[in-house]
Amino acid sequence: MTQQCSTSPNSPVIVTGAASGIGLACAEALVAAGRPVALWDISDTVIASAEKLAQTSGRACIGCVVDVASVAALRAAVVQSRAALGPIGGLVHAAGVAGVGPLDQLEPAQWDTVININLRAEIFLAQALRTDMKSLPGSAIVGIASINATLGNAMNPSYSASKGGMLAANRALADDLAQDGIRINSVSPGQIQTPMIQQ
Numbered sequence: 001m002t003q004q005c006s007t008s009p010n011s012p013v014i015v016t017g018a019a020s021g022i023g024l025a026c027a028e029a030l031v032a033a034g035r036p037v038a039l040w041d042i043s044d045t046v047i048a049s050a051e052k053l054a055q056t057s058g059r060a061c062i063g064c065v066v067d068v069a070s071v072a073a074l075r076a077a078v079v080q081s082r083a084a085l086g087p088i089g090g091l092v093h094a095a096g097v098a099g100v101g102p103l104d105q106l107e108p109a110q111w112d113t114v115i116n117i118n119l120r121a122e123i124f125l126a127q128a129l130r131t132d133m134k135s136l137p138g139s140a141i142v143g144i145a146s147i148n149a150t151l152g153n154a155m156n157p158s159y160s161a162s163k164g165g166m167l168a169a170n171r172a173l174a175d176d177l178a179q180d181g182i183r184i185n186s187v188s189p190g191q192i193q194t195p196m197i198q199q
């Protein structure tokens, strides 16, 4: 027996970290699949990336310069993205910082920055987007975690905690968001040649 699910295949998607690397590749793939995309990044190069994608694809794309470490800023950017593209049916949280620094060099401010960008932003984005996603069948969230979520790497305890925290948080959110028909998954890549790795 097959189960039929209705979906909203053309609903807009927010991609964080979309100026570079994995986030930009996700934005390009989503546009190629027919989705309008709001490309978010702390780097203002995301504006040109969004304009180029819109021109080459003919799809609605906007660029949004936002620091996702700020919950107030990400909530404002959700309002901006919804006003431009309509209710949001997808999120890829790819914004991230490597946060290399072993135990003896750890500073509280560095710890907070890595956690707030890599982990906390996704949670408050899920909160801000829940009503939109509930109204759009097939809505989904993907968090880009890392092999370091489970590996155990002396070089980056804050990064590892942020990514391991994402796996745990996304399981908890899955148990909640499923009631509204919203999927949430984590992806844990190994090393991929992007500007983050080149550092």
Ligand SMILES: NC(=O)c1ccc[n+]([C@@H]2O[C@H](COP(=O)([O-])OP(=O)(O)OC[C@H]3O[C@@H](n4cnc5c(N)ncnc54)[C@H](O)[C@@H]3O)[C@@H](O)[C@H]2O)c1
Binding pocket: 016, 017, 018, 019, 020, 021, 022, 023, 040, 041, 042, 043, 066, 067, 068, 069, 093, 094, 095, 096, 097, 098, 117, 118, 144, 145, 146, 147, 188, 189, 190, 191, 192, 193, 194, 195, 196, 197
């Ligand atoms: N490259 C790898 O090997 C690898 C492996 C596993 C996981 N990841 C994860 O994949 C994601 C994408 O990384 P990437 O390799 O494409 O790196 P990248 O440096 O190319 O891209 C990360 C993007 O996030 C943006 N960003 C950083 N801080 C931000 C903030 N406060 N607000 C908004 N945007 C911000 C950066 O400006 C950049 O454009 C990250 O979460 C990273 O941890 C990467």
